[in-house]
Amino acid sequence: MRIVLKIGGSLVFPDKIDVELVKNVSKQIVSLSSNHEFLVVVGGGTIAREYIRALKDIGKDDTFLDFVGMEVAKLNASLFMGALGKKAPVEVSNDFKHALSTLYLGKIPVLGGTHPGHTTDAVSSMLAEFVGADLFLRFTNVDGVYDKDPRKFSDAKKLGKISHETLLEIVEGTKAEAGVNAVIDPLAAKILKRSKIKTIVCGKEELKNIKAIIEGKHKGTEIF
């Protein structure tokens, strides 16, 4: 299977770099890459939001904030580049064609942000569309998609299996701006819907066994 894996910056850089997570995930995907092709996208995390907050305070515009957020996500992506051993690419991919060429070289492409106006959720869904991925795996700091934000509503219900249409309805209200907290942002949800890419959203616990998720064993949310 060709798989795009998006790891939230929220997991890689919650308050400091989670080195064990980086090492563990890299080891798993190197091992699984004998049977599957992986492309990895990493988000910005707390450190990106810290830069965005500071620059907003300074008075910079949204495009400027996006450019800086992209750079931070690329820094986070470089952690995986460092941990992938012989499967590591020579650089973080800045665009999808570079990522696909890297895959063709037998390496595991890693990406952060690619363009202002696009979150790393959007980047990863577009990448999944561009490379014709069979599966989009999204890991974040919640264990799946809920009917509403579980951090804001205590009565939010976790959803096991939903359609792309339902996902879009749930996330439609999310603002499209740098540093926003979204389980999948609306642009990403639209792209996944139009290209009908099977998507699985899981939490940190399940990141310990990616093979099981690929084989359909997970407690997250499946979007079809």
Ligand SMILES: Nc1ncnc2c1ncn2[C@@H]1O[C@H](COP(=O)(O)OP(=O)(O)OP(=O)(O)O)[C@@H](O)[C@H]1O
């Ligand atoms: N319907 C929903 N279901 C689940 N989580 C939701 C929902 N709506 C909003 N959220 C929020 O989305 C958050 C996850 O997105 P967030 O952007 O914080 O992390 P990330 O995308 O993994 O990391 P980063 O953006 O740094 O790469 C959750 O903590 C939750 O509060």
Ligand SMILES: [Mg+2]
């Ligand atoms: Mg996010």
